[in-house]
Amino acid sequence: MTSTHVTELRSDALNPALHAGADAGWQRQGKLWSNLKELCDLLRIPAAPTVHDEEFLFQHVQFKTGQRVHTIGQPFDTLFIVHSGFLKTVLIDEFGNEQVLSFPMKGDLFGVDGIHTKRYASEAVALSNCDLILLPFKKFTQLGRSYVELEHAMYSVMSRELVREQAMVSMLGALSAEARVARFLVSLSERFADMGYSSKLFNLRMTRHEIGSYLGLTLETVSRTLSAFNEIGLITVDQRSIGIKDLEALRTLRRLPPSSSRSKAAGRRARMAAAGTTTPPEAGGKDWNPIAAA
Amino acid sequence: MTSTHVTELRSDALNPALHAGADAGWQRQGKLWSNLKELCDLLRIPAAPTVHDEEFLFQHVQFKTGQRVHTIGQPFDTLFIVHSGFLKTVLIDEFGNEQVLSFPMKGDLFGVDGIHTKRYASEAVALSNCDLILLPFKKFTQLGRSYVELEHAMYSVMSRELVREQAMVSMLGALSAEARVARFLVSLSERFADMGYSSKLFNLRMTRHEIGSYLGLTLETVSRTLSAFNEIGLITVDQRSIGIKDLEALRTLRRLPPSSSRSKAAGRRARMAAAGTTTPPEAGGKDWNPIAAA
DNA sequence: CGGGTCTTTGATTAGGTTCAATAAGAGTGG
């Protein structure tokens, strides 16, 4: 039974016909495989002890910058886990405009939106060279029936995705442009941290346009907001390179002080003001105090 | 094996200790039960033939208007399916502001956001008297292992939720206030239609404030937009009562003509203009033609 | 080195929020 699974997983993953919809040829020079334990670690879910089975192997596939992993409407059969690299997932509206939905990176699962209709609902594009792990969905659910923890892991990851989307909706519905950009930087910083990179200095892998689309803003607003954060000393910006100077202020920022009070000299005061502390309303100017909007 | 399941399902569902976190007492006067077939029908997923097992019964619970079904942080153990009635699910931010996430109604599943952290991430409130079906999660996944179709149904419904959230994000990120309200009305109309109610005349179960929160708008903007739709003849509005007059225009609306050109006489022209047809840009005034924003 | 993409910054506009006042219901108790 066990060996059967392995064989089938391998043959399926290697079968080019399964992925005929992808416009880009799949790179296979890596020939890497991961076992279940590595998979669980990557997904940040507790790996059950019964799962240390070296026989279950999942294939890796490499994509180069700009290549599409899957397109909208393409028949769904596999989920993807990012082993390394950066991607974006996008929706395309009736006028061809892209709406960025997420920026999957190490440990993220994507492709889940294809389960319901049996076709991918979004498009995934590599923003850098990527190493992805293939999870043939049918095989995976079969496996879940023998390994209960695995099944629960799947529910858990899908639930996590849903919560993430909820947070996104909440952000788009309620926060100002500055707060959105600030939170975006914070979440990137945190992701880089637990990927083992520097949380204080990193390069954006996406354009201002893509960030804007993700945050429901224009690219100009994103650029201006980054410049403003730079001006008051919350971050340093140079093109794609971001340096985080005051994470706490970014984390709690709700609204920026008016530009009239902004200057390099006013930096420190501005940082204090930008922080959404529990300062009573009377303590600050009404137009930029941290009390949330109704 | 089978009878064991039934017993356990019943005893669990009846155990008040399981739901101690809910602030409102559960109403059990209904004493209704649904089998798997009814459940699948309700969820609009194909019921597998093997699932016609009258022995698996799921308990109903009634909630009155205003009662909370679950609150944020409450230990998660059951999913809910709406059998009848209307609810809202909300997130509460650090300042106590509500962000409406969804308006579950007949056939909708909610509570899924609790799977990941084992605690509900959102709060569910009844907007009318409701009849809900309880789905004890642990029991349900156990059942899924014997009934493969059921397991897949669960994945499918979760995937559908995710796609729904994606569409929401896309809407909040890209559409104008008018387009959001229009789409909201269209989706309500469609939901009422497949619940067997009139799709042309219905009562809103939520306040302008709740609609605004859901759509990322203020209650005033919602009110004004409804009034504007009424003015140009797309709908009729009287408090909570909505009459749909031009569904197709609502469906394709991107941006409203400027108020200067709005009048009861201009109604028909306005309806044509509001429709997001493939009319070339030159055909209309640049400020209100249906070409989407960059 | 040149063409294309990406980014920054400025000026202007407009869509949506905020503040405010009024009106319309719904529920309560005398």
Add this chain to the structure above:
DNA sequence: CCACTCTTATTGAACCTAATCAAAGACCCG
């Protein structure tokens, strides 16, 4: 039953945030 209150809805006016339009500089890659 009506007065009273509280919530909900409508509408107006002023303001402001972010979009739009525009232009120039930076960067990248063939």
